[in-house]
Amino acid sequence: xxxxxxxxxxxxxxxxxxxxxxxxxxxxxxxxxxxxxxxxxxxxxxxxxxxxxxxxxxxxxxxxxxxxxxxxxxxxxxxxxxxxxxxxxxxxxxxxxxxxxxxxxxxxxxxxxxxxxxxxxxxxxxxxxxxxxxxxxxxxxxxxxxxxxxxxxxxxxxxxxxxxxxxxxxxxxxxxxxxxxxxxxxxxxxxxxxxxxxxxxxxxxxxxxxxxxxxxxxxxxxxxxxxxxxxxxxxxxxxxxxxxxxxxxxxxxxxxxxxxxxxxxxxxxxxxxxxxxxxxxxxxxxxxxxxxxxxxxxxxxxxxxxxxxxxxxxxxxxxxxxxxxxxxxxxxxxxxxxxxxxxxxxxxxxxxxxxxxxxxxxxx
Amino acid sequence: xxxxxxxxxxxxxxxxxxxxxxxxxxxxxxxxxxxxxxxxxxxxxxxxxxxxxxxxxxxxxxxxxxxxxxxxxxxxxxxxxxxxxxxxxxxxxxxxxxxxxxxxxxxxxxxxxxxxxxxxxxxxxxxxxxxxxxxxxxxxxxxxxxxxxxxxxxxxxxxxxxxxxxxxxxxxxxxxxxxxxxxxxxxxxxxxxxxxxxxxxxxxxxxxxxxxxxxxxxxxxxxxxxxxxxxxxxxxxxxxxxxxxxxxxxxxxxxxxxxxxxxxxxxxxxxxxxxxxxxxxxxxxxxxxxxxxxxxxxxxxxxxxxxxxxxxxxxxxxxxxxxxxxx
Numbered sequence: 136x137x138x139x140x141x142x143x144x145x146x147x148x149x150x151x152x153x154x155x156x157x158x159x160x161x162x163x164x165x166x167x168x169x170x171x172x173x174x175x176x177x178x179x180x181x182x183x184x185x186x187x188x189x190x191x192x193x194x195x196x197x198x199x200x201x202x203x204x205x206x207x208x209x210x211x212x213x214x215x216x217x218x219x220x221x222x223x224x225x226x227x228x229x230x231x232x233x234x235x236x237x238x239x240x241x242x243x244x245x246x247x248x249x250x251x252x253x254x255x256x257x258x259x260x261x262x263x264x265x266x267x268x269x270x271x272x273x274x275x276x277x278x279x280x281x282x283x284x285x286x287x288x289x290x291x292x293x294x295x296x297x298x299x300x301x302x303x304x305x306x307x308x309x310x311x312x313x314x315x316x317x318x319x320x321x322x323x324x325x326x327x328x329x330x331x332x333x334x335x336x337x338x339x340x341x342x343x344x345x346x347x348x349x350x351x352x353x354x355x356x357x358x359x360x361x362x363x364x365x366x367x368x369x370x371x372x373x374x375x376x377x378x379x380x381x382x383x384x385x386x387x388x389x390x391x392x393x394x395x396x397x398x399x400x401x402x403x404x405x406x407x408x409x410x411x412x413x414x415x416x417x418x419x420x421x422x423x424x425x426x427x428x429x430x431x432x433x434x435x436x437x438x439x440x441x442x443x444x445x446x447x448x449x450x451x452x453x454x455x456x457x458x459x460x461x462x463x464x465x466x467x468x469x470x471x472x473x474x475x476x477x478x479x480x481x482x483x484x485x486x487x488x489x490x491x492x493x494x495x496x497x498x499x
Numbered sequence: 500x501x502x503x504x505x506x507x508x509x510x511x512x513x514x515x516x517x518x519x520x521x522x523x524x525x526x527x528x529x530x531x532x533x534x535x536x537x538x539x540x541x542x543x544x545x546x547x548x549x550x551x552x553x554x555x556x557x558x559x560x561x562x563x564x565x566x567x568x569x570x571x572x573x574x575x576x577x578x579x580x581x582x583x584x585x586x587x588x589x590x591x592x593x594x595x596x597x598x599x600x601x602x603x604x605x606x607x608x609x610x611x612x613x614x615x616x617x618x619x620x621x622x623x624x625x626x627x628x629x630x631x632x633x634x635x636x637x638x639x640x641x642x643x644x645x646x647x648x649x650x651x652x653x654x655x656x657x658x659x660x661x662x663x664x665x666x667x668x669x670x671x672x673x674x675x676x677x678x679x680x681x682x683x684x685x686x687x688x689x690x691x692x693x694x695x696x697x698x699x700x701x702x703x704x705x706x707x708x709x710x711x712x713x714x715x716x717x718x719x720x721x722x723x724x725x726x727x728x729x730x731x732x733x734x735x736x737x738x739x740x741x742x743x744x745x746x747x748x749x750x751x752x753x754x755x756x757x758x759x760x761x762x763x764x765x766x767x768x769x770x771x772x773x774x775x776x777x778x779x780x781x782x783x784x785x786x787x788x789x790x791x792x793x794x795x796x797x798x799x800x801x802x803x804x805x806x807x808x809x810x811x812x813x814x815x816x817x818x819x820x821x822x823x824x825x826x
Contacts, residue, residue, distance in 0.1 A: 210687075348539040349711060349752055350768070350769040350773070351772070354769075417759070423758070436686045498759050498760045
């Protein structure tokens with residue numbers, strides 16, 4: 136397929152803001168580079184012809200340190216859930232590498248793959264559809280042991296399941312109950328217990344609390360917070376709620392239309408954002424303080440997110456950006472520390488994919 | 500007072516028993532005022548709205564008591580035919596999920612136009628022109644061309660604008676918006692909320708905003724009513740409630756949300772779960788989850804006490820509101 140825009144597919148070399156110093160301390164446990172997922176669009180029944188592609192993920196790089204929590208935020212359709220699915224091997228990437236302790240998982244198969252998958256587990260968004268209604272809680276949490284019997288010998292499994300229930304704050308006696316006998320928050324605890332069953336090192340949580348009521352949300356967030364210290368877990372925490380992401384994350388990546396547009400520590404992103412999209416996103420979040428109403432500056436974006444089948448040339452955010460100039464249509468901005476901040480250093484010196492990056496404080 | 504709901508009771512008869520969804524709710528909205536009704540799922544906030552609009556499913560639902568006084572008459576005593584005239588023309592509702600509230604096989608222009616042909620007896624051609632104007636007013640770009648399109652051809656934010664246009668069509672005095680932006684992304688949510696607030700000011704409508712989002716409430720509401728287990732537990736001007744809640748449930752909610760502007764340590768979590776509506780705890784319904792609960796809370800149901808330290812009418816259904824306010 137001819138690619139009219141030279142720069143879009145030509146991805147930058149490793150310099151993506153995760154060069155030494157910008158990334159997690161020590162050897163990363165999970166390292167993603169150039170991750171791409173395109174879903175082909177075809178036409179015709181007998182003679183199928185590819186007429187385009189949904190570019191759900193279009194070049195994502197990040198690294199996750201041991202015991203670190205990386206928050207990924209973005210609006211619907213930005214590709215954050217597709218990234219999650221690729222991390223746990225529920226989707227195969229079109230291109231790119233996912234390195235777990237240096238080994239490219241996308242090239243593994245058979246036993247080696249199975250061993251890696253044991254260490255990267257997922258917690259799903261919807262606690263109502265992600266648990267089989269015809270299995271007891273004990274069977275649901277114990278099912279991972281069927282696939283990885285080496286983790287818990289048969290005779291020991293019931294006890295292990297009860298321990299897990301206890302760890303997530305549920306009564307171990309509930310082991311024979313069915314999902315419908317639990318509330319949404321309790322079900323999410325069951326989903327978390329299942330994710331923990333195999334003693335993974337990495338947990339990928341895709342919108343784990345967005346289906347829950349406010350008062351229950353806090354319980355589940357606290358639980359995850361406690362578990363990651365207790366079990367020394369690394370988390371990839373995907374959510375659209377920026378406040379929750381700030382609360383739980385060490386570092387944050389902001390996604391827009393298949394790419395990470397800005398990344399840094401939580402303070403860098405929230406208090407010193409330099410990418411216009413991040414600034415708009417943060418300024419749009421309602422703050423529970425009526426006194427902030429008057430003096431708060433709102434950046435209201437115009438229009439909608441473009442279709443991932445037809446991504447704008449150059450900077451993909453330019454169609455909604457108030458700062459867009461000619462250069463933005465011609466040249467793809469790389470995710471790197473912008474030149475203006477490179478020498479000065481300070482909290483604004485973090486990776487931001489904008490030609491005209493500028494620090495702007497938008498959170499009151 | 501434009502709308503005055505008084506001691507409303509609604510229950511649902513199911514196979515498993517009777518669910519007490521609304522247990523004596525009273526609130527009022529003035530012209531040009533925004534009342535936010537805040538509550539979690541099952542608190543009765545939507546059921547109350549459905550009873551006001553007259554779109555409650557009966558059965559299984561049943562209004563067992565109370566009054567809904569709108570512009571001087573009790574809507575609950577009106578015949579269905581009269582109510583239908585009120586609905587749409589005098590009060591309108593905006594739902595959370597625009598995609599399932601719009602008819603997928605009728606163009607948006609025809610759906611908007613229907614408001615005018617049915618209620619105003621307009622010709623199809625005139626109704627079409629009105630539809631275009633409405634779409635313009637809610638800032639849908641290229642309204643003249645898009646009026647022929649179907650709901651699936653619009654984005655989520657645009658569909659919600661169409662819902663707003665439909666609600667505004669006959670310039671009602673009251674709009675009830677039930678989680679109007681919950682299904683939308685934050686940047687789009689901000690666009691839609693701003694539009695809604697602006698139109699409300701322009702038409703001086705009363706607005707009941709039903710939501711679970713404390714951030715949205717802080718942004719737009721004048722007054723706020725917090726619901727729990729089918730009752731109003733606190734009612735106050737918006738600034739007061741955020742400054743110092745007078746009910747432990749409100750306090751718990753405010754403390755349990757992570758904040759964008761600060762990275763706190765552990766979040767406060769309200770213990771336990773919302774009550775089963777078929778078996779609401781005696782006394783104060785919140786007592787099993789309340790850190791302040793004492794013996795009297797288990798036996799005596801608290802009325803909505805007047806919070807006397809506030810100038811503007813403020814109420815709290817807590818025996819110990821004074822302690823909560825200063826604690």
